[in-house]
Amino acid sequence: MFKWFGKVNFSPYTKVSDFAQHLKDGRLMGSRCKKCGATSFPPRADCGKCLSGDFEFVEISGKAVLHTYTKIVAAPTGFEDVVPYTVGVVDLKEGGRLLAWIGESIAEKEIKIGMDLQVVPRIFEELEEIKVYYSLEKPGTTWGRASEGGAA
């Protein structure tokens, strides 16, 4: 159900669609190629190294370091009600990068390139339909997780 992913979703159909189910259950997943072992975040179904289409999801810690960020004041369609918001790009501990909003646990004046952050899976509580995303929070932030085996 990849259409769950993001406040506005532009790509509901993908070979990595279980990513959104895992995120809903509180797990952040990257991908690993079953043939050559290459890992990726964001996850990809088709190996960028050996071209194999045989992959599996692997959970990553979400530990990250802020690479860069910006506070957006002029928002596109679908984001008018959350503006202004700050997006950050982080370097993930296990490799790869991720882009997300900087969450409420961090005050604007505390934001510094190079700071440690935690990627936290989240659900939009205020929306009726299921909408999941992740945000960048203070290290040590905890969140709820579905029991193991509950995921698709």
Place this chain on the structure above:
Amino acid sequence: MARVVIIGIGHGVFGRRSDATVQELAFEAFRAAIEDAGIERDLIDASVIGSVPEYHKQRSLSGVVQEYLGLNPKPVWLTEVACASGSAAIRTAWMSIKAGVHKVVAVVGCQKMTELTTPEILALMGRVGEVQWESIFGTTFPAYYAMFAQRHMHEFGTTHEQMLQVAVKNHHYGSMNPCALFQKEITMEKALASELVATPFNVYDCCANADGAACVILADEATAKKLSKKTVWLDGMGAATASMSVLRRPDLVGLPSAQEAARVAYAMAGVKADDINVAEVHDCFTIAEIMAYEDLGFCKRGEGGKFIEERRTYIGGKVAVNVDGGLKSKGHPIGSTGVSMTVEIAKQLRGEAGERQVPGAGVGLTHNVGGIGQYTFVQVLRRE
């Protein structure tokens, strides 16, 4: 192998052109280029259109432009690589002449961006990045370049004031360009006081959408020598790409596609960065011009801020950059911009740029970037 030559150039007025359709805009630039070349229209073997289709109500734009220019039944095709579509069109025209398929090719960059309503533009704006993993967080075009700017500031101590010095320079030269959208000088105070868009950028860090067209006519060497005395030589043609997603770039302080395209273009033309007298670089945002100085080798990585602060890219400095006003002042009709750059360099190398002429310009360069550096085209042009 035979060289490819620019034999005619034409440039329409960029701006809010509610007086004209996109094919009428194309015609303005085309007619000027034909008159400049002094050739009959039926000498043209083919035409290439540089444009980004999603801005136009007319689907399959090439057809309506080709008809309006009176070029049927000659072949036409469209090239699209976002803001670099114009240079991609020049590249395919150059390829067709190099291959010996065509002798004389018209390249028309044309774009009407003000046909769309504000909600339509805001919706398009939200899909400028990679849509699966990035656009879902409401990223925008300025936001991406703003993140490059923040990282550049962090790594090299570049300042927002240095970025705005790019805007001040480009508006200064734009005040001398009758085809520019904004023909007024700006002050640093005014630039600093303008409204915030995405930190650190405010309005004066960003270029504006515009309507407009530009045209160049290319020919093979033998035909050019028969037809024209105003020749400019297209000697270095570099093109390269980088990942769509900024998450998969090696760093966020430069554009690897620009570095690679420059390397290829310099090698093909047999020149070095130091040989360039005048350049048109893709200043869609102020930081983009600073990164261009570094990616093209005009200065070392990290020294771009100091380079503009010391006025090294004004006329009389190390290399004159965007002395037609750049995207900042001309406006950015995205499919036309690359062709507009080539027109300006040809004008400079022919010594016809008037009060913004770079004295003795012999070697020029264009640097046209698509998207957030997913595509870059670099051309090296020579007077002789």
